[in-house]
Amino acid sequence: MTNPLLKLDGVHTHIGAYHILQGVDLQVAHGEMTVLLGRNGAGKTTTLRTIMGLWNASRGAVTFEGADISALATPDIARRGIAYVPENMGIFADLTVRENMTLAARGARRVEEVDAARLEWIFGLFPALKKFWQHPAGLLSGGQKQMLAVARAIVEPRKLLLIDEPSKGLAPAIIQNMIAAFRELKQTDTTILLVEQNFNFARQLGDQVAVMDNGRVVHAGPMAALAEDEKLQQDLLGLSLGAHQ
Incomplete structure (x- = not known):
């Protein structure tokens, strides 16, 4: 990916004695929705919180618009959009x-x-x-x-939205409303990094996908390719996207 809007290079995050992120490499392209998938505890929420400066990266770099924001306070990160x-x-x-x-x-x-x-x-x-x-x-x-x-x-x-599980606990009709809203939002050239457990939701909206496991990104690529490959879904996620449509 050439000149990504957001880039994580070898990011490690410790929370107390726990080593949560263990070398996350991630790129988010301008104007696209990238979806973070993975089992509970894989490090998805910690990734978002580390980007936002709510938890500090202990190693590695978080780069936004070509500038390292790893050491910035959360309000300063927010002011960057x-x-x-x-x-x-x-x-x-x-x-x-x-x-x-x-x-x-x-x-x-x-x-x-x-x-x-x-x-x-x-x-x-x-x-x-x-x-x-x-x-x-x-x-x-x-x-x-x-x-x-x-x-x-x-x-x-905003230049970048970090959104953590927006469909969690919502009724199907509300989820469809949320999908429609995100589709319209994507037309405004807003870049979105989304953590989501509803795989049908993710499949309908994501341009790119990154799958996390044990604090690392273990797969990254187009969402369409993952949505079409049931074996890859089973290998990475232990389930089939088709079963959640």
Whole structure:
């Protein structure tokens, strides 16, 4: 891959006494969705948190737009145009949907200062957010909370989105809504690195895929190639994507 937007070279991450990432090599191309797959405990979430500076790499380099960001603090990484949607969504339950969105727009002190056209675009992706605009976020359903978490990440244009298991625990109808929203988001030239356990979700959206095992990337390539190769799916993941369609 020539000049990837994001690149990890031999990244190791220790959390206390635990050596979680053990030499991760990963490249994410500009304007594509790369999906991180792997069994529980393989290191996927730790990879996202290390990129975001929430956990520090003990060795190796994380490069974004050609610059090493390994030693930067999380706020400085965010200011470079990277947003992170954690598995626990990271929303403020006691604040309204409107207040959550205003806080996420770093340049706005009042909702009137948020880009109105972009808000309307987000409402088109997630109509429930407009309906519950003045409701406390803690009263939203699980799917609506996930929509809010993604909406907060895109309330301003970002160069890279790191999203951890957006379909986890969601009903099939909500998952289809999320797939449609991500498809539209991909048309905006936004680069996405997605951790996902729903393999049908991943197959429909991913351009590239990287499979992790024991803290390393053990396979990387086009998602279409993995989706068509059931033996490779069994070897890497212990299951068939076809069984989850």
